[in-house]
Amino acid sequence: MTIYLDHHATTPVDPRVLDAMLPFFTEKFGNPGSVHTFGEEAREAVDAARQTIAAAIGADAPEIVFTSGATESNNLAIRGVTERRRRRGNHLVSVRTEHPAVLDPLERLAEQDFKVTLLEVEPHDSPRAGWLDPAHVADAVRDETCLVSVMLANNEIGVVQPLAEIAAECKERGVLLHCDATQAVGKLPVNVEQFDVDLMSFTAHKLYGPKGVGALYVRGRNPVVRLAPQITGGGHEQARRSGTLNVPGIVGLATAIQLATDDLTAEVAFLTQLRDHLAQQIFSAVPDARLVGPALDARLSYASPLRLPNNLNVMFPGTDGEALMLAMPELAVSSGAACSSMRDEPSHVLMALGLSADEARSCLRFGVGRFNTLEQIDRAAEMVAAAVAKVRQMGE
Numbered sequence: 001m002t003i004y005l006d007h008h009a010t011t012p013v014d015p016r017v018l019d020a021m022l023p024f025f026t027e028k029f030g031n032p033g034s035v036h037t038f039g040e041e042a043r044e045a046v047d048a049a050r051q052t053i054a055a056a057i058g059a060d061a062p063e064i065v066f067t068s069g070a071t072e073s074n075n076l077a078i079r080g081v082t083e084r085r086r087r088r089g090n091h092l093v094s095v096r097t098e099h100p101a102v103l104d105p106l107e108r109l110a111e112q113d114f115k116v117t118l119l120e121v122e123p124h125d126s127p128r129a130g131w132l133d134p135a136h137v138a139d140a141v142r143d144e145t146c147l148v149s150v151m152l153a154n155n156e157i158g159v160v161q162p163l164a165e166i167a168a169e170c171k172e173r174g175v176l177l178h179c180d181a182t183q184a185v186g187k188l189p190v191n192v193e194q195f196d197v198d199l200m201s202f203t204a205h206k207l208y209g210p211k212g213v214g215a216l217y218v219r220g221r222n223p224v225v226r227l228a229p230q231i232t233g234g235g236h237e238q239a240r241r242s243g244t245l246n247v248p249g250i251v252g253l254a255t256a257i258q259l260a261t262d263d264l265t266a267e268v269a270f271l272t273q274l275r276d277h278l279a280q281q282i283f284s285a286v287p288d289a290r291l292v293g294p295a296l297d298a299r300l301s302y303a304s305p306l307r308l309p310n311n312l313n314v315m316f317p318g319t320d321g322e323a324l325m326l327a328m329p330e331l332a333v334s335s336g337a338a339c340s341s342m343r344d345e346p347s348h349v350l351m352a353l354g355l356s357a358d359e360a361r362s363c364l365r366f367g368v369g370r371f372n373t374l375e376q377i378d379r380a381a382e383m384v385a386a387a388v389a390k391v392r393q394m395g396e
């Protein structure tokens, strides 16, 4: 059986999540927009889910807009704010290591008459590799800046950004802050009030929920954030995102986030244990392998870890990540983000750390998950060591 260590790409649906969703495909199939009892039943389920999700991130229910996932949430946040605040300015600030679901909409805006500043992060040889210094945000923001977008945790190297400090810089300058928290929800305490973000994207399929459903948090007070809708029609979601609501998906997202929040402390301890064990086994079997991204035990100033507990990224000098993956078909890992692996380009995140294209191509990303076991981790490390030896031998 193939061992799955690619939980940054997606996660299996937790059976408890599936159980909660199933009735909404069959007997409770109503459209929440309908006035009859079927509609009412679905509407009640959506209302309860919205409440649960809002409570899990410290928001109010009306601040949650349901979407098809984090890609749509990021697009809605970036395009929705810029369209609405266009008159205030045409400058956006983000980071080189963001996900394509942020970088691509920014690139498209730059093709219009927007100016985009992409900030640099700490280089590969720093114990805080990938970390964004909040002072860079302060320096980059100008009078014409209409939005800053910074992810909470990176999907390749797991680095956790100092969001509260970044938010403080934005607030001081009256600029809105959007955060892509896709990889962080369920692995770190995420609270929109503590972070003081104005918009926040997340998705169900990274936290043991279904694919194709996510949400955007949109601040409803201090300040009220207004968005230009990007999908229009029936005026759903207070006219912020039209389309019949994905009721089973929304129920799944709510159940997944509730489970993740309830068990967060134990889950983080478990994931950290698995991840640290994997690192230990790999580094002892392949002595010249190098950690990529922040140190595993580094911490932010307020005691939050600087790296996601489930993330490990390792460089195997003189190898090629794709070749390594082919040499271990029974281990599911990734040689970059799921989307960049399809493009055959070296990871833009690793390049932003200052790695060469060859170095970036020799890295593997590991993401441990809720249903992995220590035995699987031991076997995975053995497979990695054997694959590295095989690929190096072939290259001689």
Ligand SMILES: Cc1ncc(COP(=O)(O)O)c(C=O)c1O
Pocket (backbone or CB within 6 Å): 008, 009, 068, 069, 070, 071, 072, 099, 101, 151, 153, 154, 155, 180, 182, 183, 203, 204, 205, 212, 214, 338
């Ligand atoms: C950081 C980050 N943002 C956004 C996305 C896109 O999420 P979705 O697949 O829900 O559109 C992903 C997933 O690949 C991600 O890791």
